[in-house]
Amino acid sequence: MAGTCNRAPALPRRRLLGWLAAGVSLPLAAACGGKAAEAKSFPIALSEAQWRKRLTKAQFHILREAGTERPFSSPLNTEKRKGTFLCAGCSNELFDSATKYDSGTGWPSFWKPLPGAVGTSTDYKLGYPRTEVHCADCGGHLGHVFDDGPRPTGKRYCMNGLAMTFRPA
Numbered sequence: 001m002a003g004t005c006n007r008a009p010a011l012p013r014r015r016l017l018g019w020l021a022a023g024v025s026l027p028l029a030a031a032c033g034g035k036a037a038e039a040k041s042f043p044i045a046l047s048e049a050q051w052r053k054r055l056t057k058a059q060f061h062i063l064r065e066a067g068t069e070r071p072f073s074s075p076l077n078t079e080k081r082k083g084t085f086l087c088a089g090c091s092n093e094l095f096d097s098a099t100k101y102d103s104g105t106g107w108p109s110f111w112k113p114l115p116g117a118v119g120t121s122t123d124y125k126l127g128y129p130r131t132e133v134h135c136a137d138c139g140g141h142l143g144h145v146f147d148d149g150p151r152p153t154g155k156r157y158c159m160n161g162l163a164m165t166f167r168p169a
Contacts, residue, residue: 040119044090044138055089062160063089063140066125066132071106074161079108082169085159092137093117094164095157103149103156108164110157111149118157120145133157 046054051064061067076085085095085108094117095110103109116136123132123144133142142163149156 040121040139042135042137042139044092046138051089056162059088059162062163063087063135063138063142066123066141067160068143069107069160069162073106074108076108076161076164076166077106079166081166084114084167084169085110085164086167087135087138087140087142088163088165089140090135090138091165092135094135094142095159097166097169101150103158105156105158107143107158108161109149110159111151111153111155113157118142133159 048064052060055063058067058069062069079097079100081097083097084093085097085100086093093114095113099110099112101109101111113133118133119136119139121132121134123130131145133145134140135142140163141160143157143159146156146158147154
């Protein structure tokens with residue numbers, strides 16, 4: 001099949017529907033999403049064994065395998081103190097607490113990251129494009145960004161709490 005994961009090739013509608021009915025959509029989506037950030041080079045690069053030693057099993061699943069925690073399961077979802085949210089993998093400063101808000105989704109949400117703190121890539125894991133957010137320093141998967149957030153940016157950075165730590169001011 002020609003094309004890349006970031007741009008869907010032109011397919012006759014009937015063939016596409018046939019593939020979807022045959023169950024091809026999930027393996028195709030998995031091949032195109034989930035680990036997009038790993039293809040890039042990052043300032044902090046560790047082996048899989050080093051990441052497993054540094055992170056808990058749950059943190060490894062989220063940060064290195066693009067997993068997602070259960071909603072309302074992270075203590076960081078209700079964190080209200082002044083401070084900074086850091087990458088749990090490399091301690092890169094990601095979000096200022098002044099940009100955090102309660103989105104009602106069950107995950108810590110922010111309307112703006114710190115300058116240069118995160119990168120994005122396109123994730124097709126669910127079969128449609130979403131904007132994945134990863135740490136700019138280690139490439140760890142943090143969550144996704146959506147266009148339904150508050151002013152002034154209109155963005156909702158919906159992050160996994162296990163992908164972050166909090167440093168009080």
